[in-house]
Amino acid sequence: MTDIMKINVGPQHPSTHGVLRLITELDGEKIISIKPEIGYLHRGLEKLAESKTYLQYLPLVDRVDYLGGFFTSYAFCNAVEHLLNIQTTKRTEYIRTLCMELNRIASHLLWLGTYMLDLGASSPIFYTFRERESILALFEELTGQRMMYNYFTFGGVRFDVDNNWLDKVNDFLNILPKAIGNYEKIITNNAIFIDRTKNKGILTKSFCSKYAITGPNMRASGLEIDFRQKMPYSAYNELGFVVSVNNLSDSYGRYLVRIQEMRTSIDLIKQCIMFLKQNKDNVSCNINPIKLKIPQGEYTSYVESSRGLLCCYIQSDGSEKPYRVKWRTGSFYAVQVLPELVIGQNYNDLIAIFGSLDVILPEVDR
Amino acid sequence: MNYLYFWYVQLLAKYNIPKIFADITFPILPFCIIAGVMIVVVLILVLAERKILALFTQRKGPNRVGYFGLLQTVADAIKLLCKQNINPQGADKILFNLAPIIAFSPVLILWGLIPYSSEFEFMGFSISILLYLAIAAFPVIGIILAGYASNNKFSLIGAVRSGAQMITYEIPMIFVVLSVVALANSMNLKDIVLAQMNTNPIMGWYIFPCILGFLIMFICVIAELNRCPFDLPEAESELTAGYSTEYSGMRFALFYLGEYASLFVMSVFIATIFMGGFLPVTQNYISEMLFANNQFLQVFIYIEQVMWLLLKSSFLIFIIMLIRATLPRLSSKSLMNLSWYCLMPLSVINFIIIIVFKYITEGRM
Numbered sequence: 001m002t003d004i005m006k007i008n009v010g011p012q013h014p015s016t017h018g019v020l021r022l023i024t025e026l027d028g029e030k031i032i033s034i035k036p037e038i039g040y041l042h043r044g045l046e047k048l049a050e051s052k053t054y055l056q057y058l059p060l061v062d063r064v065d066y067l068g069g070f071f072t073s074y075a076f077c078n079a080v081e082h083l084l085n086i087q088t089t090k091r092t093e094y095i096r097t098l099c100m101e102l103n104r105i106a107s108h109l110l111w112l113g114t115y116m117l118d119l120g121a122s123s124p125i126f127y128t129f130r131e132r133e134s135i136l137a138l139f140e141e142l143t144g145q146r147m148m149y150n151y152f153t154f155g156g157v158r159f160d161v162d163n164n165w166l167d168k169v170n171d172f173l174n175i176l177p178k179a180i181g182n183y184e185k186i187i188t189n190n191a192i193f194i195d196r197t198k199n200k201g202i203l204t205k206s207f208c209s210k211y212a213i214t215g216p217n218m219r220a221s222g223l224e225i226d227f228r229q230k231m232p233y234s235a236y237n238e239l240g241f242v243v244s245v246n247n248l249s250d251s252y253g254r255y256l257v258r259i260q261e262m263r264t265s266i267d268l269i270k271q272c273i274m275f276l277k278q279n280k281d282n283v284s285c286n287i288n289p290i291k292l293k294i295p296q297g298e299y300t301s302y303v304e305s306s307r308g309l310l311c312c313y314i315q316s317d318g319s320e321k322p323y324r325v326k327w328r329t330g331s332f333y334a335v336q337v338l339p340e341l342v343i344g345q346n347y348n349d350l351i352a353i354f355g356s357l358d359v360i361l362p363e364v365d366r
Numbered sequence: 367m368n369y370l371y372f373w374y375v376q377l378l379a380k381y382n383i384p385k386i387f388a389d390i391t392f393p394i395l396p397f398c399i400i401a402g403v404m405i406v407v408v409l410i411l412v413l414a415e416r417k418i419l420a421l422f423t424q425r426k427g428p429n430r431v432g433y434f435g436l437l438q439t440v441a442d443a444i445k446l447l448c449k450q451n452i453n454p455q456g457a458d459k460i461l462f463n464l465a466p467i468i469a470f471s472p473v474l475i476l477w478g479l480i481p482y483s484s485e486f487e488f489m490g491f492s493i494s495i496l497l498y499l500a501i502a503a504f505p506v507i508g509i510i511l512a513g514y515a516s517n518n519k520f521s522l523i524g525a526v527r528s529g530a531q532m533i534t535y536e537i538p539m540i541f542v543v544l545s546v547v548a549l550a551n552s553m554n555l556k557d558i559v560l561a562q563m564n565t566n567p568i569m570g571w572y573i574f575p576c577i578l579g580f581l582i583m584f585i586c587v588i589a590e591l592n593r594c595p596f597d598l599p600e601a602e603s604e605l606t607a608g609y610s611t612e613y614s615g616m617r618f619a620l621f622y623l624g625e626y627a628s629l630f631v632m633s634v635f636i637a638t639i640f641m642g643g644f645l646p647v648t649q650n651y652i653s654e655m656l657f658a659n660n661q662f663l664q665v666f667i668y669i670e671q672v673m674w675l676l677l678k679s680s681f682l683i684f685i686i687m688l689i690r691a692t693l694p695r696l697s698s699k700s701l702m703n704l705s706w707y708c709l710m711p712l713s714v715i716n717f718i719i720i721i722v723f724k725y726i727t728e729g730r731m
Contacts, residue, residue: 007519013606029523029698120594120695126423192595192694347523348598348698 004032009350011040018361020335022350029347034339042365049325054080054154055289057322062148064327065363067110070096070103071305072327073152075312078233079301083294083316084287086155091281093235095157098272099142099149100234100303101265102169105176106135107306108258111358112183115255118355119196124183131179134172141165154292155285166273173266180262188259197251201341201353204249211337215308215330216261217357219245220253227304239271251356258358261306293320307331307358331363370485396488400477408626409439415687422691446622449615454517457612461515466613466620469508472501473627480634481556483644483671493553498635499540502590505624506532509599509609512621516612524608527698528592528599534705535589535596541713542579542586545720546572546639559643567647573640575723579716580640582709584682587632589705591625594690598698629683637678644671 010021019040025033045064049057061076062069074096081088109132113125136146142165143151143158151158187193208218218225226243228236244260246253298315308330315324334357341353371392378388413428413436420427428435453459478488479498491497506529513525547553549572550561564570573580589596600608610621637643646652653666660666696704 005519007523026523029527116694120597121693122419122594123423123691126425130424186692190694192696192700195700196694196697346698352697 010037020359020361020364022338022354024347024350026347031342031345031347031350034342034350036335036338038335038361038364040365041361043362045366046325046327049322051321053320054292054294054322057325058153058289059148059150062150063362064366065305065307065310065329065331065360066147067107067360068103068305068307068310069147069149070099070152071303071310072312073149074100074234075301075303075310076314076325077152077154078303079299079312079314080154080292080294082299082301083297083314084154084292086285086287088155088285089281089283090235091160091276091279092156092283094272094275094279095161095283096152097235097239098161098169098269098276099139099151101268101272102135102138104306105262105265106132106139108262109135111258111306112187112255115355115358116187118351119193121187121193124187127179127183131176138165138169138172141168153284154289155287156283160283161276163277166276169269170273173269176266177263180259184259187255194252196349196352197255197356198248199250200345200349201251201356202249203254203337203341207337207340211340212333213308213330213337214333215305215358216244216257217254217308217330217334219243220257221249222247227302227309231302233302235272235275238275239268241268251353254356254358291320293318294322305330307360307363308333327366329363329366331357331359331361334359335364396478397474400474400488404474404477404627405623407630408623409443411626411630411683412439412442412622414683415690418684418687419691422688443619446619447616451615451617452612454612456517458515458517461511462612463617465508465512465515466617466624467508468511469505470620470624470627472504473624473631475501476628476631476635479555480631480638481559481643482675483668484556484560485668487556490554490556494555495543495547495553495558495639498555499536499543502628502632503532503536505628508624512613513609516609518612520605520607521609521611524599524605524611528609531592531596531598531701532590534702535586535709538582538705538709538713539586539590541710541717542576542583543639545576545579545717548717548720548724549575555638555643558639559645562642563645567642567645567649570645571640571642576640576716576720578712578719580636582713582716583636583640584685585704585709587636588686588689589701591629591632591686593629593686595693595696596701597695598701629686630679633679633682633686634675636682637675641678643678644675646670646674 005026007024007026008021009024011019021037021040023035023037024031043063045060048060052060058073058076061073064072109128113128113132116124139149140146142161143149145151203213203217203221205221205223207213208221208223213221214225214227222245224243224245227233229241229243241264244257244264246256248256294314294316296316296318298313300311300313302312303310309328310330311326311328313324313326313328314322317323338354338357342350345353374392374395375385375388379385416438417427417435428438431437431441453462475489476498479491479494479501481487481490509528510525513521513523513528516522546558550558552558552561558572562570562572592599599605600610605611610618613621651667651670653663653670657663657666
């Protein structure tokens with residue numbers, strides 16, 4: 001029995017995906033206790049909403065999850081639309097779905113790169129960023145922004161897509177499966193990668209329900225729950241896709257689910273493009289967002305984001321400003337389950353397991 | 367060596383410097399040469415690594431400083447020299463300052479032990495391979511001291527990992543070297559190289575009877591160098607920078623220098639004992655064809671021998687860099703398992719194979 005070493009992993013640490021602080025106690029290199037400490041990236045996005053009008057708050061919504069801006073802004077817009085009782089056009093919903101699925105691919109690509117970096121492989125991040133860059137270029141062309149899009153509005157989207165842009169997306173989708181195949185070639189059957197991820201960080205079904213884990217992390221534990229299919233929102237009820245799921249429950253399973261999800265997203269986007277090329281509808285509603293007053297009421301909208309279930313709760317008191325806005329994000333719950341996964345493991349596996357949960361800290365702290 | 371010695375004495379005699387001065391300075395001279403050459407080699411290696419990694423990851427690599435980015439590492443080195451040396455609070459000052467020197471200086475001696483050509487060898491002992499292995503194990507002391515003296519937990523964990531790793535991978539390596547010694551009947555590195563001479567320039571290499579040993583040796587060397595996939599001691603995703611976390615400026619540069627210098631010398635060592643060292647790959651020396659009637663033919667042959675050695679070792683360095691670009695890091699448990707359960711038995715099997723091979727080919731043990 002050696003002395004117990006207390007070690008502070010973070011908040012300034014190369015691989016805590018932002019500013020998470022993990023107060024870790026080590027016995028030799030074995031982790032005996034770990035306490036995640038969050039709040040270093042708290043920007044008060046929920047309280048801020050109460051002093052801003054709905055339109056003023058809309059650009060800030062993208063910042064809740066900076067790798068999945070479309071998800072958060074969809075959740076917010078959807079909640080407002082429900083409270084206003086607006087029906088959006090089909091074309092709007094297809095554009096939104098397309099953007100969200102592209103965003104999911106971009107987010108998963110970034111996760112793959114950084115996760116491999118956590119495991120010590122330095123090359124894959126350059127390959128995944130190459131593809132992610134193409135997606136960001138497409139977003140930039142569509143919305144004028146690379147990360148904070150501010151593209152969805154109440155009852156519509158800011159700009160309509162044209163066939164030229166859709167062709168570009170299609171071209172990109174044609175090269176992406178080959179790129180994903182190339183990542184798999186150097187990662188999936190890599191003996192060291194399997195050694196680092198198989199049977200590491202086992203997230204059982206009971207943990208999933210106990211800690212409210214959602215998204216790819218949960219689907220890698222054998223729970224086939226995808227809110228895109230279970231409770232379809234946006235245009236998902238008209239699109240056909242297979243939920244990617246496996247029973248491995250470990251880091252390797254979570255990796256496989258995310259790879260599979262990227263492929264699913266490609267299918268979904270192709271279906272959206274097919275629809276959008278034929279349909280010529282309007283993409284906005286006749287509302288004036290500046291003088292927007294929302295009738296009294298409350299609503300919780302939900303999105304299956306790339307990091308799990310993302311909910312936006314809005315309570316309105318009938319004025320121009322929301323009375324209360326609350327975000328529910330997937331990463332917040334994934335951080336909490338971390339101690340269950342890593343206690344008793346080697347310190348070496350801490351970052352390897354933490355990385356596999358795909359936590360980003362702005363989403364946790366908000 | 368004698369040739370060089372007389373040349374040196376004569377050179378000094380020209381300027382009326384007494385012979386005693388030549389006797390004193392001659393043994394020191396090689397280290398001055400090594401130190402100078404080493405810095406140039408390391409600068410080239412760092413640049414080469416960055417360029418090669420850039421090639422693998424579809425980037426351009428350094429391309430701003432100097433033509434084609436050639437002066438990038440020079441600029442980096444100057445920057446490191448100019449930086450402040452920080453003594454962390456609570457650090458053991460003496461050990462903290464001593465550690466980089468202890469980690470770096472043994473590498474200088476390693477460079478001196480290698481026969482670069484048939485006449486150009488700084489220290490030609492009859493047991494130079496043994497001395498090489500002994501001194502190659504030395505830098506780990508510097509690393510452990512660095513971790514201990516830094517008063518930083520990340521450094522400490524990195525240093526302990528490094529110590530465990532180096533001791534673990536030393537043993538299979540020594541077994542492999544033993545089989546090479548058995549093949550060559552000598553512990554002198556130059557004799558080992560000359561024993562690989564054959565009518566066919568490549569078939570005499572010890573890599574052929576000893577292919578298993580070569581692979582073991584290659585893996586062990588990567589582990590000894592703390593390079594990917596064995597870079598646990600400086601695993602940046604967990605330990606920020608391992609044992610060198612608290613170091614800055616010139617002291618950090620010394621660690622860096624030592625790392626790349628030993629990368630080079632270890633590759634040269636493998637090339638020497640397995641790939642015929644300075645022996646040419648072609649049937650005859652190319653110089654013999656080009657400068658057949660030149661009075662300095664012998665000098666050209668020496669230079670060519672150095673070139674062959676560099677060529678072989680740079681091939682190995684390229685492979686090591688390719689591995690770094692491809693593989694993720696091992697977990698610490700499988701790192702130990704790989705050595706104790708896999709490489710150790712294999713190295714013993716390799717030794718037995720070599721003994722049998724020697725018995726069959728030479729008819730004696």
